[in-house]
Amino acid sequence: MTEPDDDLIPSVFARDCASRGVLTDVTGRWGTLALAALHEGSFRFNALRRKVDGVSEKMLAQTLQSLERDGLVRREVQATIPPRVEYSLTDLGQRVATQLVNLIELLEGEINTMRAAQEAYDDLR
């Protein structure tokens, strides 16, 4: 069935566009870090939680669920005893995570410039 808004061009600037919801998941406080971590390889839940320093169990579970629902993260349950649950990126998740890693590397590489800007700003106030 055709959706009523199939002809509209998606835009994150429109508050009701589905693309804004997805952007919010991807750039959310923990979404970005979870995707960037999974860009390095698959993780079990607790290992991912250690990697994303500071995230609570509840917030990480919610974040992974949203990203799985968006089709970016794959959750695989292996039939071991106890069951082993692994999280990895889908192909689209990999493409999204690559963009985020590019952004993160830019910010990490320019952090001294940005700290200097912060200090200069604070000195004037």
Added chain:
Amino acid sequence: MTEPDDDLIPSVFARDCASRGVLTDVTGRWGTLALAALHEGSFRFNALRRKVDGVSEKMLAQTLQSLERDGLVRREVQATIPPRVEYSLTDLGQRVATQLVNLIELLEGEINTMRAAQEAYDDLR
């Protein structure tokens, strides 16, 4: 003066790293949209607020202040009556915004794939 942590490699995965703070500003709910809007050109406050559909005056002001402090956004007051305040990107802000626009274009282009994933996920629950 040398900072005590000048030798550490910045990492957004460490909760106290300055790069995580900057990442939070850039990928915050309104930070991403403000930077992506300013990537198109300079804006006065109210025009920017109309462009970033749904943002409150208070949240946009806070967002722009954080991004100015990080050295990504320039705020220029022109000596007209009444004074005209324009926001634009610094060179570094332009580089950061380019990464965000790449991410946004990927998500907007794949929104139908992602909506289908969301529907499939919801159908199973």
